[in-house]
Amino acid sequence: MSPALELVHLSKRFGGVVAVDDVSFSVAQGEFLTLLGPSGSGKTTTQRLIGGFEQPDSGEIRIKGQRVDRLPPYRRDTATVFQSGALFPHKTVAENIAFGLRMRGVPAGEIGPRLKRALEVVRLGGFEDRYPAQLSGGQKQRVALARALVVEPAIVLFDEPLSALDLSLRLQLRGEIKGLHEELGFTAIYVTHDQSEAMAMSDRVAVMNAGRIEQIDRPENIFNRPANEFVYVFIGESCCLPLTVNGALRAPDGRPIDLSLARPLPEGAHRLYVRPKQLRIGSEAEVCENRILGRITFFEYLGDVYRYHVDVGGVGLFVDHAGMAPFGPGDQVLLGWSSRDMTVFQ
Amino acid sequence: MVWPFSQSDLFRWLHAALVTLIVLFIAVPVAVTAVMSFNDASLIRFPIRAWSLRWYLDFFSSSQWTQALRNSLEIAAYTTLVSTVFGTIAAYAFTRLRFPLKGAFYFLVMLPLFMPGIVLGLGIAIAFGGVELFGLQLYGGKALVVVAHCLWAMPLTFMVMEATFKTFDERLVEAAYDLGGGPVRTFFEVTLPMVSTGVISGALFSFVISLNEFVMALFLTTRDTQTLPVLMWLSLRSAGTPRLAVAAVVLAAAVFLSLVLVMLWYARHVRKLR
Numbered sequence: 001m002s003p004a005l006e007l008v009h010l011s012k013r014f015g016g017v018v019a020v021d022d023v024s025f026s027v028a029q030g031e032f033l034t035l036l037g038p039s040g041s042g043k044t045t046t047q048r049l050i051g052g053f054e055q056p057d058s059g060e061i062r063i064k065g066q067r068v069d070r071l072p073p074y075r076r077d078t079a080t081v082f083q084s085g086a087l088f089p090h091k092t093v094a095e096n097i098a099f100g101l102r103m104r105g106v107p108a109g110e111i112g113p114r115l116k117r118a119l120e121v122v123r124l125g126g127f128e129d130r131y132p133a134q135l136s137g138g139q140k141q142r143v144a145l146a147r148a149l150v151v152e153p154a155i156v157l158f159d160e161p162l163s164a165l166d167l168s169l170r171l172q173l174r175g176e177i178k179g180l181h182e183e184l185g186f187t188a189i190y191v192t193h194d195q196s197e198a199m200a201m202s203d204r205v206a207v208m209n210a211g212r213i214e215q216i217d218r219p220e221n222i223f224n225r226p227a228n229e230f231v232y233v234f235i236g237e238s239c240c241l242p243l244t245v246n247g248a249l250r251a252p253d254g255r256p257i258d259l260s261l262a263r264p265l266p267e268g269a270h271r272l273y274v275r276p277k278q279l280r281i282g283s284e285a286e287v288c289e290n291r292i293l294g295r296i297t298f299f300e301y302l303g304d305v306y307r308y309h310v311d312v313g314g315v316g317l318f319v320d321h322a323g324m325a326p327f328g329p330g331d332q333v334l335l336g337w338s339s340r341d342m343t344v345f346q
Numbered sequence: 347m348v349w350p351f352s353q354s355d356l357f358r359w360l361h362a363a364l365v366t367l368i369v370l371f372i373a374v375p376v377a378v379t380a381v382m383s384f385n386d387a388s389l390i391r392f393p394i395r396a397w398s399l400r401w402y403l404d405f406f407s408s409s410q411w412t413q414a415l416r417n418s419l420e421i422a423a424y425t426t427l428v429s430t431v432f433g434t435i436a437a438y439a440f441t442r443l444r445f446p447l448k449g450a451f452y453f454l455v456m457l458p459l460f461m462p463g464i465v466l467g468l469g470i471a472i473a474f475g476g477v478e479l480f481g482l483q484l485y486g487g488k489a490l491v492v493v494a495h496c497l498w499a500m501p502l503t504f505m506v507m508e509a510t511f512k513t514f515d516e517r518l519v520e521a522a523y524d525l526g527g528g529p530v531r532t533f534f535e536v537t538l539p540m541v542s543t544g545v546i547s548g549a550l551f552s553f554v555i556s557l558n559e560f561v562m563a564l565f566l567t568t569r570d571t572q573t574l575p576v577l578m579w580l581s582l583r584s585a586g587t588p589r590l591a592v593a594a595v596v597l598a599a600a601v602f603l604s605l606v607l608v609m610l611w612y613a614r615h616v617r618k619l620r
Contacts, residue, residue, distance in 0.1 A: 053520055073523040074532075086521040090539045099535075100525030151525060 002065035004029045004187040005050065005155055010059030010069075012045055019045040020056070021211035027155075027189065032181050034190040034198040037208035038234070043191045044159065046208070050189060051157050052076045063154050074103070079148035080157040083164060085140040087132040093119075093143050094128040100151040118150040121180065138169045145177065149186065158190040162197065174200060195235055199223065207231050229345040232273055239279060239317040241272045241292075243344075251292060253313025260289040260339050271345050278341035279319040281308055281333055282326070288336025296331045310335060376598060383591035390586045405592040413570075414577040415596060418557055421488050421573060425495040425556035430549045432496075433503030434541075440504075441511040455504055458497035467565030470494050486568040494566055495556040502555065503548030510544025543615065550608045554601050 003026040012020040020042045027033050035043035048054045050061060052073035061069040068076050079100060087096050097118050101111045119125050122142040132140055141161055148156055158177070162170045178201050181188060192198055198205045199219040206216040207230070215227035226232035233240075243249060245265045248256045259272075280288050294310035294317065301307075305320040310333060319335065327333055386396035405411050436455065440448070458466060470490065477484045484490050518540065522532040538545070560575040567576055578593050 051520075051524060053523075073520070074526050074528050078524065080521070080524045082517060082521060084517060086515070086517045088518060088521070088536055088540075090542075099522070099527070103522075103526035103528075103531065147525065 002062070003027055004031070004064060005189070006060070006062040006065075007046070007050070008060040008062070010046070010049060010061065011057050012049060012054060013057055018211045020049065023059070023208075023211070023213055025206060025213065025216055027187060030185045030187055032178075032188045032190065032201060032203045034192060034202040034205045035208055036192060036195060036198040036205050036234075038193060040210075041208040042211035043193075043208045045211075047080075047157055047159060047189060047191045050155065051078050051080055077154040078157055079151050079153040079155075080159055081141070081144045081148045081161040083160040085132070085144040085161075087140055087143055087147070089132050091131075092128060093124065093130050093132070093135070096132070096143055097147045097150055100147060104151055114150055118146040121149065121184075122146040122176075137165050138173060141165065141173060142176075145180070149180070149184065152186075154187065156186045156188045158188060158192075160192050163192070163194070170197075177201065207234060209234070226343075229271070229273075232343055232345070237276050238273045239276055239319075241274075241312065241315055241317065243270045243272055244268070245270065251313045252315045255313065257292055258290075259342075261344075265344065266346070268346060273343045273345070274337045274341055276307065276318050276320045277305075278337055279317065280336045281310075281319045281321055285334040285336030289339045290342065291334055291336040294333060294335055296327050296329050296333055298329050299327075308333075379591050379594045379598075382588055383595045385588045385591070388587055390588055390591060401588040401592045404589055405596065408589075411574075411577065411589070411593065414572055414574045415593075417488065417567075417571055418573040418575070418597075419600070421491050421495065421563075422553050422556035424488070424492045425499050426549050426552040428492060429496045429499035429503045429552045430545060433500045433548055433552075434507045434545060436500075437504050437507030437511055438537075440508055441514075456501045459501035461497070463498075463559065463561035464565075466494060466497055467562035470562070471565045485566070486571060488567075488571050491563055491566050491571065491573070492556075494562040495552075495559055498559065499552035499555050502551045506548040506551065507541065507544050510541045514540055543612065546608055546611060550604060553604055557597065557600060 005027040007026070008024050010020055010023045011018070023042070023046055025033075035046055037043045045054060049056050049069070052068070052071060052075075056069055059069070060067055063077055088099065091099065094115055098111050098115050101114060106114070115128075116125075119128065122145055124139065124142055124146065127135070127139065127143075132143070135143065144161065161177075162173055165173065174197055180186075181201075190198075190201060199222075202219055204216060205219050205222050207214045207222060209230050215222060215231045217225075217227075222231065223235055226235060232238060242252050243257075243265070245267045249259060249265065251257045285291055292312055294312035297309045297311050297316070299306055299308045302320070305322055306324050308319045308321060308325065308327065310317050310319060312335065317335065381394070382390055383401060384397045384399065385394045386398040386400055387394070440452065445451075470493070471485065474484045474490055514537065518536050519532055522536045523529075527535060558575070559573075560579065563573045563576050564579065567573060572580070574593055574597055578590055578597075581587075582590055
């Protein structure tokens with residue numbers, strides 16, 4: 001069986017700007033794939049190319065083996081949940097949801113039951129006759145979800161559907177979408193710049209940057225085995241310590257430092273990364289394989305941890321410490337980390 | 347002497363006086379005409395000695411006057427239809443498409459609105475004076491008056507619709523396409539209902555402009571096709587009976603009625619979207 005969706009060497013430029021640069025991937029039937037990246041990374045354009053709202057300059061898009069890249073959006077078997085919801089304000093909830101069914105020529109007798117079922121799925125039974133202006137933000141997004149799912153498209157496209165909602169609602173709807181995916185088994189392409197959303201929902205995540213896919217993999221691998229420096233820095237928080245090898249390995253201020261490396265670094269500039277949760281401070285640092293001295297500049301209370309900001313030869317690092325450590329601003333402290341937790345890029 | 351009012355009191359009084367004056371200024375001519383239409387005498391003249399509906403009966407039993415009213419309404423209706431349809435389509439094209447000389451086209455579309463009616467009326471009369479189409483004399487026909495009125499009405503609907511389309515959320519069109527609606531169905535199901543406020547406002551403008559227009563109609567109509575304002579003008583020259591005042595009241599009532607209808611519709615429409 002052919003994959004639900006295939007992109008083959010897809011490219012799109014706007015004027016002189018390359019928005020999508022030779023992107024290829026394929027998505028299996030029922031898979032939940034997230035396009036994750038900063039703004040301007042090409043994730044939204046990639047999705048608009050799939051939906052048919054932009055024409056690619058080159059490359060192919062196939063849905064279930066059929067080429068669709070020259071078809072207008074209304075001939076493609078995709079349905080989008082838009083960021084704003086994009087509900088029709090002059091139509092009721094029921095009319096909004098039934099719109100796609102009518103446009104796709106579903107027989108009138110079938111529309112009623114499917115509409116009812118869709119309303120149940122998003123738990124909006126009894127809201128049929130409301131207008132979008134009478135709904136809350138979360139209800140609107142549920143209607144948008146129902147409107148897209150009810151036509152049972154080959155691909156459901158999510159265009160940052162939760163970014164306009166506040167945090168608690170975002171978490172709740174995130175869970176609902178995930179649950180519906182498990183229940184209904186639709187194929188989803190989800191665009192977001194929120195990495196926790198991407199990690200929580202996806203079967204696979206494609207990290208995009210400057211129009212290219214930097215890495216496409218399971219969320220665990222994206223986090224634990226980033227393919228390159230961009231993915232490492234983009235996903236999660238990290239501290240960066242610039243190093244130079246100039247005869248010897250040197251810290252930013254030129255002091256030689258000693259790291260326990262599997263193999264020596266070549267000459268030149270390097271960047272060493274450690275996650276703040278994996279950095280140790282004070283007495284805990286003394287047992288680590290790698291250590292460096294710094295001076296505390298300030299600390300913050302973040303709820304679950306205290307974050308100590310440490311100046312190391314002019315470079316700011318930060319360490320997350322469970323509970324308060326016996327240091328204050330101005331104190332000289334030892335930082336340490338295990339070799340397994342550090343990553344060095346040249 | 348102590349000034350008995352504070353300054354803010356003074357301003358409040360001035361404000362009230364000014365508003366009253368403006369209202370009077372607008373209302374008095376209409377009110378006087380309306381009062382005069384109930385005059386029993388044969389001349390438009392104060393004082394009014396006896397009141398009656400005599401001239402209303404006279405107006406509505408005169409085939410000449412009712413025909414003129416019918417002509418006016420018919421021409422206004424066609425003007426509304428033509429200018430709303432074409433003004434909307436043109437505005438849609440202007441907001442969605444990019445083409446060369448757009449600014450020049452915009453200027454051309456809007457230009458007739460600023461032309462004196464007498465210039466347009468004369469121009470059309472000269473240009474179409476002897477033109478026959480399918481054996482029908484264009485000049486003197488209602489169709490030509492409709493065309494003339496559209497010269498004013500269409501730029502207005504165009505202007506209103508252009509402003510309306512600019513506020514229209516294009517993402518709704520994308521959402522409709524995305525769900526399988528083709529361009530035509532999307533236009534009628536989504537775009538048009540969303541801009542209906544503009545359409546109705548534009549239609550109202552067209553209807554009222556056509557109903558009120560006098561100079562071009564004077565140039566372009568014959569005895570059979572003359573509109574109510576034209577007939578009023580001509581009859582004022584021969585005999586100034588209160589029948590004229592009745593005609594004025596009828597004309598004003600037609601405009602007022604269309605305004606009320608539009609406002610009722612608008613109130614209902616807005617309730618739905620809020």
